[in-house]
Amino acid sequence: MHQLQRMRRLVGANCLLRRCSATWRSSTKNASFSEVLQLEDKKLTGLVFPLQGLEKYLTPGVNTASFRTFNPSLDDIHRAEALFKPSSKHVIDYFSSAVRMDHAPQLSQPEVQVCFVGRSNVGKSSLIKALFSLAPEVEVRVSKTPVQGHTKKMNFFKVGKYFTLVDMPGYGYRAPQDFADMVEAYLQERRKYSLKRTFLLVDSLVGFQKADHIAIEMLKEFGIPYAVQLVLTKIDKVPKGLLVKNVLEIQDFAEKRMHGCFPQLFPVRYSSIEYSGIHLLRCFVAHVTGNFPLMNS
Numbered sequence: 001m002h003q004l005q006r007m008r009r010l011v012g013a014n015c016l017l018r019r020c021s022a023t024w025r026s027s028t029k030n031a032s033f034s035e036v037l038q039l040e041d042k043k044l045t046g047l048v049f050p051l052q053g054l055e056k057y058l059t060p061g062v063n064t065a066s067f068r069t070f071n072p073s074l075d076d077i078h079r080a081e082a083l084f085k086p087s088s089k090h091v092i093d094y095f096s097s098a099v100r101m102d103h104a105p106q107l108s109q110p111e112v113q114v115c116f117v118g119r120s121n122v123g124k125s126s127l128i129k130a131l132f133s134l135a136p137e138v139e140v141r142v143s144k145t146p147v148q149g150h151t152k153k154m155n156f157f158k159v160g161k162y163f164t165l166v167d168m169p170g171y172g173y174r175a176p177q178d179f180a181d182m183v184e185a186y187l188q189e190r191r192k193y194s195l196k197r198t199f200l201l202v203d204s205l206v207g208f209q210k211a212d213h214i215a216i217e218m219l220k221e222f223g224i225p226y227a228v229q230l231v232l233t234k235i236d237k238v239p240k241g242l243l244v245k246n247v248l249e250i251q252d253f254a255e256k257r258m259h260g261c262f263p264q265l266f267p268v269r270y271s272s273i274e275y276s277g278i279h280l281l282r283c284f285v286a287h288v289t290g291n292f293p294l295m296n297s
């Protein structure tokens with residue numbers, strides 16, 4: 001854990017300064033990486049690299065190489081966070097909404113986008129809210145109760161001049177039409193030039209459902225799977241044994257049936273109390289949008 005100690009020393013002075021500044025602090029514990037770096041090693045690993053935190057629950061001999069395919073250093077993660085901190089020169093904000101593709105913002109120039117898709121209620125908006133927690137003035141609508149999650153529009157958020165993040169309406173039994181009208185139409189059009197990555201969210205308790213398989217088939221049909229990233233949500237709700245089983249099954253499926261899909265799963269937990277996996281995902285988004293070459297990994 002030399003890297004950890006080095007990082008702590010590097011950011012120590014910075015942290016003191018930042019504690020005094022309230023401009024981008026979030027009320028959620030450990031939302032900012034300088035807070036995370038104050039944690040003891042075991043807690044830090046579990047929170048920043050949730051997959052690696054699960055390794056102790058695996059039977060010996062299980063190959064965990066794909067747990068570390070994207071393995072940035074703590075320094076990289078810390079630096080990448082800058083993209084998610086607003087300032088007068090770097091504005092992060094809600095941009096517009098659309099219910100049909102012809103209402104979606106038109107691109108005047110090649111513009112980088114990433115989108116978040118998944119069943120209604122899987123946690124898309126919550127995840128985006130967590131990614132933007134250092135910019136708390138950005139309004140991201142999240143369902144108040146676990147059964148109401150249903151974004152009926154495509155919502156576009158601008159991250160300065162760097163990229164646009166799109167919260168897609170949920171698909172599944174409550175919204176079959178949204179899928180055809182928006183998710184499918186969006187992916188078909190934007191894949192051609194601006195869409196850098198599609199984050200497909202899967203609920204860690206239930207794993208892939210029928211609607212997810214339909215979405216995956218569509219992604220294959222459009223030739224998108226090479227740019228798909230699987231994210232496993234609500235990991236706080238699942239006993240560790242079941243979580244490990246689901247993680248291995250989903251990664252196995254991705255490897256065998258979604259050729260070209262990035263092999264590492266990103267488990268996340270978002271609650272108003274604490275995050276897991278969010279800092280790593282911020283770094284991944286910064287990286288895949290072409291805004292952040294990894295230096296120290």
Ligand SMILES: Nc1nc2c(ncn2[C@@H]2O[C@H](COP(=O)(O)OP(=O)(O)O)[C@@H](O)[C@H]2O)c(=O)[nH]1
Nearest residue numbers: 121122123124125126143145146149234269270
């Ligand atoms: N326990 C827990 N609940 C979550 C998590 N992420 C989302 N939720 C809850 O799941 C519900 C649906 O979330 P939402 O983000 O609106 O889902 P969406 O329909 O996919 O956008 C809300 O009540 C969230 O509070 C998580 O990581 N853990």
Ligand SMILES: [Mg+2]
Nearest residue numbers: 124125150151
């Ligand atoms: Mg939503």
